[in-house]
Amino acid sequence: MIWAATLAGAAVLTGCSGQDKEADGQVVNLYTARHYDSDQALYDRFTKETGIKINRIEGKADEMVARMKSEGANSPADLFITADAGALWRAQQAGLFQPIQSATLNERIPANLREPGGNWYGFTRRARVVAYDAAKVKPEEIDDYAKLATPRFKGKICVRSSDSVYNLSLVGALIESWGPEKTGEWAKGIVANMARAPEGGDRDQIRAVGAGVCEVAITNSYYYIRLASGDDAKDRQVTEKVKLAFPTLGGKGAHVNISGGGIAKNAPNKDNAVKLLEFFASADSQKHISANNNEFPASPDVAAPPPVDAYANFVANPMNVAAFAARQPEAQSLMSAAGWR
Numbered sequence: 001m002i003w004a005a006t007l008a009g010a011a012v013l014t015g016c017s018g019q020d021k022e023a024d025g026q027v028v029n030l031y032t033a034r035h036y037d038s039d040q041a042l043y044d045r046f047t048k049e050t051g052i053k054i055n056r057i058e059g060k061a062d063e064m065v066a067r068m069k070s071e072g073a074n075s076p077a078d079l080f081i082t083a084d085a086g087a088l089w090r091a092q093q094a095g096l097f098q099p100i101q102s103a104t105l106n107e108r109i110p111a112n113l114r115e116p117g118g119n120w121y122g123f124t125r126r127a128r129v130v131a132y133d134a135a136k137v138k139p140e141e142i143d144d145y146a147k148l149a150t151p152r153f154k155g156k157i158c159v160r161s162s163d164s165v166y167n168l169s170l171v172g173a174l175i176e177s178w179g180p181e182k183t184g185e186w187a188k189g190i191v192a193n194m195a196r197a198p199e200g201g202d203r204d205q206i207r208a209v210g211a212g213v214c215e216v217a218i219t220n221s222y223y224y225i226r227l228a229s230g231d232d233a234k235d236r237q238v239t240e241k242v243k244l245a246f247p248t249l250g251g252k253g254a255h256v257n258i259s260g261g262g263i264a265k266n267a268p269n270k271d272n273a274v275k276l277l278e279f280f281a282s283a284d285s286q287k288h289i290s291a292n293n294n295e296f297p298a299s300p301d302v303a304a305p306p307p308v309d310a311y312a313n314f315v316a317n318p319m320n321v322a323a324f325a326a327r328q329p330e331a332q333s334l335m336s337a338a339g340w341r
């Protein structure tokens, strides 16, 4: 009996380690806040090239972070990807990433688009910029973020609420560049210039410019490009009247954010996760993602595909994405103090 039990136990153990080994070579658990149908083609190509199957778990960024937190050390998460450096920084603050070193990632991704400690890496870029009514606004009136807060735009600005991570990252970048005092004044100026209380997403702000509710809107670049090149004729019409401008921050170019990812703290399939992240950072993947969701490739060496190529030739502020991402709490309290809802 004892002998049989020991043998059975040994068999189970052997079985377990065999399974683990097999799983190590075949699987990666991807937690993703991205939700594009076009991503499936990318995942299929990765599996075809490497033999590694992708288990995808989807949800909003904050939901994914909460889930990984509650799963703790037992989390099956290998790789977490999401939009906005601010969201990646929150995951890092929650202790959900482990830093990695990858010569491949360092070569494929510019240094300012990755977290300096190796906790997370961007693979595409988006700019947070300005859509404007070309009949009412001259480009030189919006060539600097500072100008948006001047009396010229009293009652003329549409922008979403201050709980948007996009706005927190932008204001974080302003703090990083200008310091908190000037940025606090800027936020007050923006609130004074609002055409209406913040409502809706970035696309709604662009459409509001089209409808004459405001003259300028703060928006992520890909929303504008999506309206300009999408299937909706009314939205395309809006972008004939409303144009996209890339203001400068401290004279050094437009505020740039990323979509990216990091390796989970307790990744059971870490090597596969690194391979998948390196795959997302490849020139082909950057192009694929760019073509499908209208972000820009992260690497300046990767040519932007249509339709984003028409907008890709802007000056990007070289600030490190982790520098502004870490200023979210400051940005939040500064915007609250300004009365930015």
Ligand code: FE
Pocket: 083, 220
């Ligand atoms: Fe978005």
